[in-house]
Amino acid sequence: MRVSGAHKLSFFSETCEKIVCRLPSCSVEEFESYYCGNLLVNLPSKEASMYQNRSSRCFSCPECENVLSTAFHESKHVFFFLCLHCRWDSIELGLTDDDPDALIMTAITWERQAVQEDVFQTLYSHHSTNANCSSSKGTATDLSLISGTIFGRNNSLQLLADSMKELQREHQIKKCRLQRTEEMGGWKYDQLLTKVQEKEQWLLEQRHEHQWPELTKPLAALQTKGISWRENTPDKTREMLENLAQTCNMGQVSTLHQRLLNPLDQPREINKLFPSRPLLRVKRTWRCDESIKRGTAGILVKPQISPMSGDSSLPVSASWFKKANLAAHYVPLVTFQRLPYRDAGGSLECVLLIENPLDDAIRITFRSAPPSDADKFLPDNGQVVLQDLTPIIIGPYEDPDLVDAFVDDQPPFGANGDQPNAVLLQATRNLIKIKLPIVADLGDASPKSTISARFIMDTEKFDEDANEVIENSLLSVPVVITAPILQ
Structure with a gap:
């Protein structure tokens, strides 16, 4: 409801x-600022980008994701990470150090020394280089001469889109030239057509990933470490499956959620899970x-x-x-005082409580909601019957403690002069209680059916001293009520 x-x-x-x-x-x-939700310290945008939008000095437990604490091992005289919730520690991983600050830097270094991290950065460099070169020169010859590494985390996608637009524009220009050459009857048409076909083939090949020499070393390292990410490593895949098949205790196998916390590593054994740095908040x-x-x-x-x-x-x-x-600080708050029910005559009614959050008195007028395009997405099976359109005045919001001390000084609210509204049941300070009749089209619905109806609530600020509405303060708010019908 x-x-x-x-x-x-x-x-x-x-x-x-x-x-x-x-x-x-x-x-x-x-984005206004970046900060760590555990350390509660701000990080500059450059530092947040350097640490990949993750905390710089905080690690989460790989099993329960609670924040890890730094503890000292008395027998080994080293510092290590310890989870105070599930008692996980980093001693089995060998992640220890003589200094607590050096332990954090060691963990970050281990994280960045992963082979998959190098492959990711290499692929990123490869595509960024293609995008930057295509944007600056826009020819296939220039693409083959690139050997540098360019990192552009924020502009790589935009540069790639611009380069593709430049290639498409160049291709369209050549097509127009060919069309003019054909109309003029040029004898070099066949040669030009061959060049265009070669250009189309080159554009098609650019959509596939090329293994440049700079990618050979990281890809070879992946194969030697037994990562079954390609079909040409069946032995490594078979070995991994045999080890998993012989595992009886499934608690030793990491879950999918635990592996996705470290997407570039994803160890299968739970004892090889590495602590992850929590994401920064903004x-x-x-x-x-x-x-x-x-x-x-x-x-x-x-x-x-x-x-x-x-x-x-x-x-x-x-x-x-x-x-x-x-x-919520400017629009009256509407809540159910009583859910839709049937009276003695069988008609549906509901009681609503309306609260004024403003420091000024307001005048409210209820009217039926006109049909709109949103009706087909939010179908209503009921309609609010508004028999009395007399405005209702609601008092300003005041501190309840101060109001209770001066109860007798409160002026009466709820009536528009000498014209009370028939739907008004009670008016107190900045609260009013109204009863709205509803006509429902339930058809063959079950006894525990739900009714949905809407109406418009027009609010205007009201000057109590001048006893008139303040100009240019009209605000129309659509209200939708949805609730089960009480029998």
Whole structure:
């Protein structure tokens, strides 16, 4: 059961004065900072990229994924990693050192010395080199003369796309030249046609992976280490299957999830699992797309840079966000006070509780929802019957402790002057309780069927002293109620 109005993950744009969702057409997401969720320290963007968006000084247990601690072995006089939850340790792996800081650097060094890590970097260098050369020169001859290694983590995909566009444009130009040559009756048409066919064949070959000389060494190392990643290593594959078939205790075999924590290694035996570095977390800033087009910043949510800012354990009070324009802070909150039920006459009714989160009084008007394109995706089997369209006034939000101290000073809310609304049951401070009749089209549904209906809630800020609505404060919110029917 739920009452869906403005989504709890939506925002409110003060510039455009409307609700903004998280779709790319409405809002833009930007990375503000990177930090480790265990150490709670920020990492610069360059350092985060260098450590592959993983923590630089923290490791997770390969079995239970809890954070590993550094312990000292008294008999061996070395430091090692220890999991305080499942008691896993790195002594069996040989991952020990005389200094705790050196132990962390040793673990990172072991991780980067893996053969698969070299192959990944080599393949990345290979494709980045092709992309950069094609973008700068755009010919097949230039591609064959490349011997350097270029690393471009952020721009490689864009460069590759640009190079393919350049090749396609060049191919289209040659086709146009051939067409003009044919129309002019040139005697070199056959030779030009042969060149175009060779060009098409070259473009086709570029889509397949080439084993350049720089790839020979890493690929050969993979075969000697027994990695069955190709079909030409049946002996290694057979040996691995025989070892797994003779294993009686399946607790000694690593699970798929454990292997995917280290995608470049993936050991089959659980005693060979290596600690993994947890992924970094990010803080995001959300901006309104329409406000950006108008030339303003349009910031919807902006977090604090420090991961600890706003924590209650700190001696200095602070907030988690510099700015947080959530829709829940601007749109009335609608909840069920009583689920849909049948009265004595057999009609369906439900009782809703509406809360005003604003510091100003508001005036609410209910109206039927017009049909839209979204109806075919969210079909409704019920309709809210709005017999009285008289506006209802809801008081501003106040601190409950202060309000309880001055109960007699509270002005009456809920009525629009001398015109009460028939659906209003109760009005207290910033809360109102309403009863809405519903007409359902259930057909041959079961007794425990679910009903879904929608209506529009128009809210306007209300000036209590002037007893009038504030101009340009209208906000229309669609509300969808979905709940089982109580018998």
